[in-house]
Amino acid sequence: MQRSEVVALDKRHVWHPYTPMDEYIARTDPxxxxxxxxxxxxxxxxxxxxxxxxxxxxxxxxxxHPRLVRALTEQAGAFPHTSLAGVTHAPAARLAAELVALAPGADRAGLPEAERLSRVFYSDNGSTAVEVAIKMAAQYWAQNGRPARTRFITLSGAFHGETIGATSVGGVEVFRDVFGPLLFDVVHVPSPAEPAGWERALAQVEATLRAHPDEIAAVILEPLIQGAAGMHVYAPAFLRAVREATRAVDTFLIADEVFTGLGRTGARFACDLADVVPDLLCLAKALSGGLMPFAATLATERVFSGFAGGSERALYYGHSYCGNPLGAAVAREVLAVYRDExxxxxxxxxxxxxxxxxxxxxxxxxxxxxxxxxxxxxxxxxxxxxxxxxxxxxxxxxxxxxxxxxxxxxxxxxxxxxxxxxxxxxxxxxxxxxxxxxxxxxxxx
Missing domain, CATH: 3.90.1150.10 (Aspartate Aminotransferase, domain 1)
Structure with missing residues (x-):
């Protein structure tokens, strides 16, 4: 097929992301x-x-990367997919164990078991990894004695994905304003990367938590780099201080490491640069090395234990491709390449x-x-x-x-x-x- 034919079909039928389509169709040579x-x-x-x-x-x-392609091919030759409902398989089980072993705090002596990131919930992209974390936090408090905890604190300039929940906790106005009537209420505080300094942002986080301790389900942030806001970088001290502020009122910290996780900042996780262990950690993007849509949300044992009990307390949430064997196999090889290379x-x-x-x-x-x-x-x-x-x-x-x-x-x-x-x-x-x-x-x- 000629290049011109591909472009003609594309401009006739494909709707591109983040793209003013009139301009694209009229002038863009993709x-x-x-x-x-x-x-x-x-x-x-x-x-x-x-x-x-x-x-x-x-x-x-x-x-x-040849090792990732080989892992994908080998898994496809065995079985490319099965649901994770009443089913398990080695790629998902082994990957979960490996992620837990790498997670922030995994090698910290003396960290209480309840605070360790010990459970892994799979999904298929960064937005859904965040959506999972939001629902886990909200449902945990709803069925563990704090039902009024339904609000989230987020940062100005935050980007956490495209689903309605993830958009709600976002802070890039052009991505969220048109959907305003559909979004749930959140508390936006200044970005710690703004010229006024992270101390101002922290003061507002602390003030909100003190004023509304029974309303805040979690603080959610992108550790150290706010990507879509314009690669805004802030100090690890802010992340550490927010962790202490959430502990003071016993609420959750959600770390969205979809962009920063697995080496982008130079550390395994950006949280490691601040020596912080969040309650929920969201991963995607690098997790499957660009080969497969694949994501994971890591939760502490405390969060997981909040869903124990009768069937009415289960997390009724999932995706058809939850724990997809192809993605899990590739992700395991990604982690192996990180070690070997x-x-x-x-x-x-x-x-x-x-x-x-x-x-x-x-x-x-x-x-x-x-x-x-x-x-x-x-x-x-x-x-x-x-x-x-x-x-x-x-x-x-x-x-x-x-x-x-x-x-x-x-x-x-x-x-x-x-x-x-x-x-x-x-x-x-x-x-x-x-x-x-x-x-x-x-x-x-």
Whole structure:
């Protein structure tokens, strides 16, 4: 099939995510991907692109890692799917044990058993992993003596997914305002990444918990990096202080590590950088290495025990593909690759280069501000227009001409490549971002 035929069919029938479709149909020449390997995507026109965002942050081991492909193929040859209702299988059972062994606090001596992340509930994407956590928290309190605990505290600029519950606890206005009548009430506090400092955000969290201790089911946040808000980075001290604030009123902390989990920040989990063990932990994206839609929500033994008893106390929630054997088998191999290829060590070695490059860009290029980096995330801003701003898209076009797929967040230009990106490819990526920013700055933004 010719490239032009694919584009014609696409523009006639496909509705793209996060895309003004009139503009797309009229003017966009999309990438038509026909192959992918390592950090690269290959267009039908023969162009090779460096995938600067890991295809929306999922391909942390690059595209088509041979060990992941082999694990997927072998499991498909055995059985590709069965429900997890009254059924179990080795991939799901073994993966759960491995996740529990890796979870924040797993190696902390003296941590009470009730506070350990010891139970794993499977779903199929980050939004549903968060939805599971929301329902677990709300139902726990409803049937364990605190039924008025139905509200959640979340951060300004938060992004937790696309389902109605996950949208409710989000804080990016353009993603949630139109759905306002459908969303449940939450308490938004300032982002700890705002210039006023995380102390102001913490003061509002603490004040809300003190004023309404019988209403708050949980505080939910993205540990250390608010991704969709524009790669906003905040201090581990804020996360530690929020954990203590929730303990003071005995309510839950939900850590949404869909983006940050499994190495993105340089630690196994972002919570580890703050030495925090949440009550519920949400995982997806990196968990299946970009091969399968797959997710997990980890819960402490205390949360799990709150559902013990008669059938009316069960968590009546699930998905047809809950615990899908293909996803579980691939996820187990992802964890094995992390061990065997020292992926966290690779991040530690590469992260200083990302940080230095983005600081240099902000120092040397007019109009480029607020450099920030953590692990293999680097970002700068080109203005203050937010997600709907267009400055970043001019950089996107300049980068595409250089063979980079560099999708911005409005006026935020960032990279979040594969964690095992080869050194030469990382150098090419950082140089290409810098050259693209200079081109746009020279042209007047």
């Amino acid at each position: 990438l038509v991907v026909v192959g992918a390997e390592g950090p690269y995507l290959f267009d039908a026109d023969g162009t090779r692109y460096l995938d600067a965002n890991g295809s929306w942050w999922v391909s942390t081991l690059g595209h088509r 020292d992926v966290l060590g690779q991040v530690a070695r590469k992260a200083p280069r990302v940080k230095a490059a983005f600081e240099r860009m902000a120092a040397d290029i007019p109009g480029v501000t607020r450099p920030r980096a953590l692990g293999l995330v680097g970002a700068v801003d080109l203005g203050g227009g937010g997600y709907l701003a267009r400055a970043g898209w001019r950089v996107y076009e300049a980068a595409r001409r250089r063979g980079l797929y560099l999708r911005p967040l409005g006026d935020t230009v960032y990279v979040a490549p594969a964690l095992n990106i080869p050194d030469a490819a990382l150098d090419e990526l950082l140089a290409g971002v810098e050259a693209s920013l200079r081109e746009v700055a020279h042209a007047g933004g």
